[in-house]
Amino acid sequence: MPPKRKRSNDAPDQGQTTRRKKQYAHLKPHVRHISERTINSKWSTLPEPTQDKIRDMFRALERPVIVRQQNDRKRYEAQAAVQAVVKNLGKRLPRMPFPPLTKDSVFEYEAALKEHSALETSLSTMNDSIDLLNNEITKEEALLAKETKQLQEIEKNAKRAGTERKRQMKNEHPVLRQVEDSPGIQIRAPFEFTLSNPKNSQLGFSELEADPEVSGLLRQLNSHLKSMQSNTAPLVGLKDAITRSQTALSLADMPND
Numbered sequence: 001m002p003p004k005r006k007r008s009n010d011a012p013d014q015g016q017t018t019r020r021k022k023q024y025a026h027l028k029p030h031v032r033h034i035s036e037r038t039i040n041s042k043w044s045t046l047p048e049p050t051q052d053k054i055r056d057m058f059r060a061l062e063r064p065v066i067v068r069q070q071n072d073r074k075r076y077e078a079q080a081a082v083q084a085v086v087k088n089l090g091k092r093l094p095r096m097p098f099p100p101l102t103k104d105s106v107f108e109y110e111a112a113l114k115e116h117s118a119l120e121t122s123l124s125t126m127n128d129s130i131d132l133l134n135n136e137i138t139k140e141e142a143l144l145a146k147e148t149k150q151l152q153e154i155e156k157n158a159k160r161a162g163t164e165r166k167r168q169m170k171n172e173h174p175v176l177r178q179v180e181d182s183p184g185i186q187i188r189a190p191f192e193f194t195l196s197n198p199k200n201s202q203l204g205f206s207e208l209e210a211d212p213e214v215s216g217l218l219r220q221l222n223s224h225l226k227s228m229q230s231n232t233a234p235l236v237g238l239k240d241a242i243t244r245s246q247t248a249l250s251l252a253d254m255p256n257d
Helices: 010-021 036-042 048-068 072-095 109-170 174-181 205-210 212-235 238-252
Strands: 185-189 192-195
Touching (some): 048 072
Antiparallel strands (some): 185 192
16 A cells, blocks of 8 residues: 655644743742741741731722622622632731741842843853954964964074085185184184284294195285286386376466466
8 A cells, every 4th residue: 555645734733842842931830848847937927017908909809700790699699709718818817927038039020131131241241252352362373373484484594594604614715714713813704804913823924835725826826916016017107107298288288478
């Protein structure tokens, strides 16, 4: 046999069941068992003004019961029954013990709404504060990441500079290394140095000529100096000749008296 089709009204029934299962805030009566000893020791009767107000409330309850009845006979019967109950309660009222008035014994709806509104306001303020703190944390984390990146870049540059300095020191001439290692020498730059005490630290030509590389450089320098001297030899006296020529020209330009 083919399966039976489900009824179309099953979905509304499920929705109604879900609504019935959903719990809402409500007031629920609660029965408390109080010992007779507590009643005799802590409970007391009501004062006279309060008893008078309760009797007035009893009398006010008679009118709705009597007016509800349309038949006169039933109206009289209802009035008699209500009056009997009110009379019985009125007699017992002076002897009835009542619990002392406490904060929990009185439920004020307006006060509860006010407290609820205050709690919601406080909750909203706390949520806003949490959002602001989260935003500040995000900003600080971004700034920390940026500074960390800058620090890493600085460390890389420092390592690169150290490596370059070591490479330059390896390619440095042995004489400069010897000068750097000598006492009383202040190094200002990788290739600039000053001798604070040249008399004690100046190297003689004999010591320099002992080094084959330095001796080769000295020979090249000597040959360059001699070549420059030979090239500038014809120019000796050129300055005096130019001066004499300028003097002669100035005399020639002077007018004859």
